[in-house]
Amino acid sequence: MSSPLFQSRPLLLLKPTRKIFSLSHPQNNSLNRSPSTHSRNGLTFLRHKKLLTDLSTWGIGGPCNHFVQVFEQTQLVSAIRYCKENSLRFMIIGKGSNCLFDDLGYDGCVILNRIEFLEKIEHGVYRVGSGYPFNRLGVQSATEGLSGLEFAAGIPGTVGGAAFMNAGANGQETGDAIDTMEIITCEGEFQMLNRGDLRFGYRSSVCQDMKNLAAITAVTFRLNNLESARDRQLEYLERRKQSQPLRERSAGSVFRNPSDLGVSAAELIERSGLKGFKIGGAMVSNKHANFFINCGGASSQDMLELIGLVKKTVYQKFGVKLKEEVLYVHPYIEDTNL
Ligand SMILES: NC(=O)C1=CN([C@@H]2O[C@H](COP(=O)(O)OP(=O)(O)OC[C@H]3O[C@@H](n4cnc5c(N)ncnc54)[C@H](OP(=O)(O)O)[C@@H]3O)[C@@H](O)[C@H]2O)C=CC1
Numbered sequence: 116m117s118s119p120l121f122q123s124r125p126l127l128l129l130k131p132t133r134k135i136f137s138l139s140h141p142q143n144n145s146l147n148r149s150p151s152t153h154s155r156n157g158l159t160f161l162r163h164k165k166l167l168t169d170l171s172t173w174g175i176g177g178p179c180n181h182f183v184q185v186f187e188q189t190q191l192v193s194a195i196r197y198c199k200e201n202s203l204r205f206m207i208i209g210k211g212s213n214c215l216f217d218d219l220g221y222d223g224c225v226i227l228n229r230i231e232f233l234e235k236i237e238h239g240v241y242r243v244g245s246g247y248p249f250n251r252l253g254v255q256s257a258t259e260g261l262s263g264l265e266f267a268a269g270i271p272g273t274v275g276g277a278a279f280m281n282a283g284a285n286g287q288e289t290g291d292a293i294d295t296m297e298i299i300t301c302e303g304e305f306q307m308l309n310r311g312d313l314r315f316g317y318r319s320s321v322c323q324d325m326k327n328l329a330a331i332t333a334v335t336f337r338l339n340n341l342e343s344a345r346d347r348q349l350e351y352l353e354r355r356k357q358s359q360p361l362r363e364r365s366a367g368s369v370f371r372n373p374s375d376l377g378v379s380a381a382e383l384i385e386r387s388g389l390k391g392f393k394i395g396g397a398m399v400s401n402k403h404a405n406f407f408i409n410c411g412g413a414s415s416q417d418m419l420e421l422i423g424l425v426k427k428t429v430y431q432k433f434g435v436k437l438k439e440e441v442l443y444v445h446p447y448i449e450d451t452n453l
Pocket residue numbers: 130131132133205206207208209210211212213214228245246249269270271272273274275276277278279280281282283284329330331332366367368442
């Protein structure tokens with residue numbers, strides 16, 4: 116974050132912004148132009164109309180310059196081509212449950228992923244559109260006596276977001292259940308990635324490092340028979356309800372757990388005395404210290420400052436550098452060091 120605008124902000128894990136397209140600049144690409152709508156190849160693009168507040172579970176974010184919803188893989192390709200032809204940077208968003216948008220908005224095109232098909236290839240093998248709700252898939256598969264995604268119940272993301280982040284809980288991870296992944300490259304080509312290509316790690320997948328990934332379009336899961344899968348799923352969900360503030364506006368865990376220290380980020384934050392600590396409308400949850408809540412009118416600056424302060428305090432107290440799990444979306448591409 117080299118720009119003066121962001122000098123005082125904490126270093127959040129940056130989203131892998133699509134860089135292939137030419138860049139717009141804040142001075143000649145105002146985020147506050149008058150709203151309009153136009154159609155192209157059956158897609159409706161909104162200009163300066165959509166607020167990112169409505170697209171993130173945190174309920175934070177200003178206007179985006181361009182916004183389009185896609186319901187099929189071919190529409191996603193069209194949307195990406197449109198961005199390419201018009202030199203727009205773009206991002207694919209699922210449920211916005213892992214993103215921190217800026218109050219200044221986003222100067223490119225936000226593509227909302229609504230590709231929600233589910234195809235049963237054979238018993239235990241599901242091919243699922245990347246916009247399919249991950250939560251629903253977790254309940255559905257467990258109800259059918261299939262094991263592998265019981266942990267997904269209660270997770271507010273999409274299948275694409277979960278695969279991209281390798282979401283996990285209760286000792287299970289998304290990547291463990293994935294057989295293949297279908298993607299679109301920045302050149303607009305479809306590609307199939309096999310299990311061996313995917314290199315999943317704790318909250319990471321090969322997708323996060325792929326320079327030419329435009330979007331994950333579908334994921335094929337291979338699940339195992341387990342009679343007690345539904346009971347396990349219900350137990351995990353109950354545990355989640357007891358320990359996490361699911362009714363509040365959050366983005367799940369803000370920080371990754373430190374590796375090999377045998378202590379969670381939540382415990383470090385709690386032991387720093389920060390539960391309930393508030394900056395503006397942003398607050399460290401009293402229920403779970405690694406969940407930060409928008410308790411009313413939080414700005415992106417409030418949240419960024421809270422993240423920075425928690426990070427600094429934990430470092431001063433324990434010498435541990437916490438690393439963000441949430442992804443900060445820069446309003447302008449020039450503000451990144453990418
Ligand atoms: N374990 C838990 O309890 C919780 C877990 N989570 C997890 O956080 C993640 C958020 O999911 P979701 O809300 O849908 O994601 P988001 O809409 O928050 O998107 C997060 C990032 O994932 C990338 N992404 C999302 N969908 C796609 C796709 N189809 N293809 C390529 N990249 C994609 C986007 O990258 P880009 O912008 O570069 O396109 C985006 O920056 C999930 O893994 C979810 O399970 C969230 C809350 C709680």
